[in-house]
Amino acid sequence: MSLEVKHVFYTYQEGSPTESHALQDICLTVNEGEFLGIVGHTGSGKSTLIQHLNGLLKPSRGDVLVDGLNINQKEAKGKLKELRMKVGIVFQYPEYQLFEETVEQDIAFGPRNLGLNDTEIRQRVQDAMALLKLDYASLRKQSPFDLSGGQKRKVAIAGVLAMQPKYLVLDEPTAGLDPKGREEFLEEIATLHRKGMTIVMVSHSMDDVARYAQRMVVLDHGQIRLQGTPREVFSNHAELEAIGVGVPTLTKLLLELKAKGLNVRTDLIELHEIKDEILRALSEREEMAKC
């Protein structure tokens, strides 16, 4: 079972003089249980793409299949709720969507729309809050608007998790958080992934993608330019620079060392292997100097 995007085109304001092709011939498969990173600069079509994954947008051409169900076809119409339950989308700055009087009620909004009964809703709210390490007992009666920025965001994401989606899609989930909040947050997303949830994360940070994603795609002008494991993708330095998304900080370090004449490999992304590689290159140079 998977999310499949097949030759999808999407055009905004089709037929008018301001029409723009946001997506062009996108083919992408998100396998169950994987962590996929989507990168690209502003306006490359990332947000448009993820809105297709639960039928908020319908492709102008091409097909989107959620576990085999085509969102274009008539039969999908009655199953829209089921679809939204399967694919949870957390938009940018999700805390701007909070609206209820208490944290508990806000998180319960999704499950309530699914028509669940009260005990089940309560259970789901508790589970969702526990996943993000939010304390149910102390927070449930608080107004979401009295919380700190990071906590507001957690509550908003809990609202999506309470739908118990199989696929969780996050659009720049760490934008606007402080460094500590970011770190915590990414760890929690990684934990969700370890527990078996499929994660699709849109990000501007190559470091985050290099660290967490198992596979990644690079979007540029509505087209997929590169696709593969972070290790494969980040070895195409020149192309990434040309697209304007850049490479992770550590890869950049290796590239600069190489430019300065140190003989290092540049296709590494993990911190420990990079450390070993630099030490190796340094000792190699010392050996050469001795001779």
Added chain:
Amino acid sequence: MLKDITIGQYLPGNSLLHKLDPRTKILAVLLYMIALFVVNNFWGLGAMLILSIVVILISKIPLRFFFRGIKAIAFIVLLTVALQMFMTPGEALWQWGFLTITKEGIRQAIFMGTRLLLLVSLTSILTLTTTPISLTDGIENLLKPFQRFGMPAHELAMMMTIALRFIPTLVEETEKIMQAQAARGADFESGNLVERAKAMIPLLVPLFLNAFKRADELAMAMEARCYHGGENRTRLKALKYGVRDVVTGVLCLCMIAGAFFTRFI
């Protein structure tokens, strides 16, 4: 659906009307409204109709923009026409149950309907050919004489500018919030009236909160740049009357005189 909102829409162009001073255009529209209600027979109404068509042609605005504007108020026009037709007392032409159409009613209906349509067309000419900024500049300038009596002309103009500026922003934000709530299973499209009204709460609460927050931030940003209204402010584009404004003014006065004249035909 929200993209269809055309309030205060401006269409860039190069026609004579685009080049006129906004104050001239505002005053001309005011005089036009007066003339439209001064005329009281078909000669006058016909003359106004021809005049309006000429103005529309001069503006070089594609006709579909007017039709779109008219479509938005079609219901009001039809209601007015129907009310006039059935409610005016006089010589009965046709009767069915309690419904009576009178000769006077038909005349009134034609008059009111045409007046409304012309009014909307010409005011949309004003906004279509004038940028919102120069429009508010013009209003501010025209209201200046009343400042002596305590009218806050500059502040009013500033408020209008800000309001117009934020319409697209709010529309965009509404769409974003709708999508986010739809992703949580909210349903804005089905259900009866009460259910639909209730479904708007998850949309309206965040929208208002953000609007207030944004207003606060904008006020702070203006304060930080030492904004204070009115006195001694200069403009990038100072308003200046030209020859074409004088000519337009004379023509407008002719229009009013002509409108009064048609009453005696």
